Amino acid sequence: MSFGRRAYVVLWKDVLIECRSKEALNALVFFSLLLLFLFQFALGGDRDHLTAALPGLLWLGFILAGLLALGRSFLIERENDCWEGLLLAPGDKSAIYLGKLAGNLLLMFAVEALVLLLFVVFFNVDVAGVLPALVAVIGLGTVGLAALGTLFAGMTAHVRARELLFPVLVLPLQVPLLLGTVRATEAVLSREGLAAVGHWLALLGAADVIFLVAGFLTFEFILEG
């Protein structure tokens, strides 16, 4: 199917370029370490404070890293003057959205795995037995964040103050996802179990579907820009 193949070639291109330049990955790894220190210094004085806040801090970390990683989704298109090329290539433009989204998801998952690992090691988070559930929650939350982020990155690619506008657009829409993922993460880490937060998971799922569909349908209008 041509759609899948075209989306794949966009993913292939982004992965190849990232592998060669390693720009994003290096910076994000470093950023994750910094976050750790930041959280420790801001809240680490009182052990209990920190433990209680951990689910929130985890997602704060994911979102901050996400803003950085997703905001630059179309940076290479801009820098290499290829934006027009994407628009001119005949075919369904949402294939490009899918390819970019896939690349962003890979990047986000890599960074989130690192942040989670750092949390487990430095903040003593006990993930024994709940890792699959945790991964499921992180997956649900990240898909929504990436779907929004990829779309808005396309929008802000041409705006002068894009680093300011991008978070302003993403964060308000991110609030339901944030509330849901933090609560669900809390439930998983405190061994309450996913069943207790079934309604939250449904909300996250609904949000993901809404944002993905909106992204697929409206991306061509953004690309025209």
Added chain:
Amino acid sequence: MRRTTIRVLGWLTVLALLLGLVWGFGVAPREVTQGNVQRIMYLHVPSAIVGEYVGFGVLFLASIAYLLTRSERADRLARASAEVAVVLLAITIVSGSIWGKPTWGTWWTWDARLTTVTILFVMGLAYLLLRGMIEDGERAARFGAVLGILAPLNVPLVHFSVYWWRTLHQPPSLLKPGPSMISGDAIKDALYINLAAFVLLYAYLVATRVRLLRREVEALA
């Protein structure tokens, strides 16, 4: 909309608002537990309802219409609706805060309604900011339309998530339904009158704003 129609609408709005004021502060009885401060609900609730549902609803539909037809009228309607919605939501927040001080002792509380309205307010501001920061008018309209579709879609998600968040984190006694507690017919009447008045206010402001936007474009041509 024609100028005379807008003018008539304006007068109707003034009348309705006056009527609403009279009913709210004169006719409706003093609320038992909260006292006169409860009367601010006649301002707070209608502005919330009209801002959220009518304002964002029109923004949503007009944005879809713009993307499908590229009609500049649809775009002007979307933009005007967003602006008026932001104003109404600001009124909601401020009136909610004024109500909160004597009732709960603080200017701000993370009550479900107030939080939801604030998030919507911020989304509306983001929309206006997006449009303001893009120089190309056509692109601003197009990108605005995309956000104008996404933001209202987010509204039910925000409602549920904030409500669940509050009910699960706050003991029920603190979470009184707040200004939306309605008891008694006289209060309901006052509420409906003010609601109608605010719908008229919304319509008048949007019509005026759309007209202004159109005149701006015509003036340049």
Added chain:
Amino acid sequence: MVPLIRVAGLTKRYGVHFVLDGVNLDVHPGEALALLGANGAGKTTLLKIIATLVRPSAGVVAVAGHDCVREAERVRRDIGYVAHGSHLYEDLTAAENLRFWTELAGKPVGREAILSALAAIELEAVADDTVRTLSAGMQRRLSLARLLLVPPRVLLLDEPFASLDQRAGKWLEEHLLARKTRGAAIVMSTHSFGRELDVVDRVAILAEGRVAVAVRREGLTVDELQRLYAMHAEGRA
């Protein structure tokens, strides 16, 4: 004969400023048209509108009978657009760039086809070198190579001979002539009087958003063309 490119009453304005103000043009299969004009005359905008990159404010633009606004995706299948933007990813090799663009256009080709396209513009030696390491002239040639792999019916070229050396210029000239015999329509903008004049059949001079004059190329000397240009494009002479 139905024109391959049809432009009627085309207007484009940004706010109060009219970049194009009632342009009429037809280009038939096998025909090449040069757009001459001073900077800011609207040549690039006109090309972009035909290329579906910009929407007109008014008027009709159609390629092979398909409207550029309402059937943009259909039009994109028939056109090749080469302009100042290189459309090349610096961190990818020459071969990888060609692979990407052909796959994205839904017309994937094998490595042999890519290598022979590179050979045609004498870049096969650098097939696996990243574009960053290529000189500006080589990058320009690489941009043009895309046209070889997915030969479009309509070529829209914005100052294609600029920054091409002798050999590359000769290659492009031959390529365009070959495409013409295959029935392609070509529109290229230029503001110099070089090689492009040997390829085109007609010349249209754009001034103040309109086609000031359109003439057949043959029978006119370069001097006469330059005088026409000076008269129309550079203000009242």
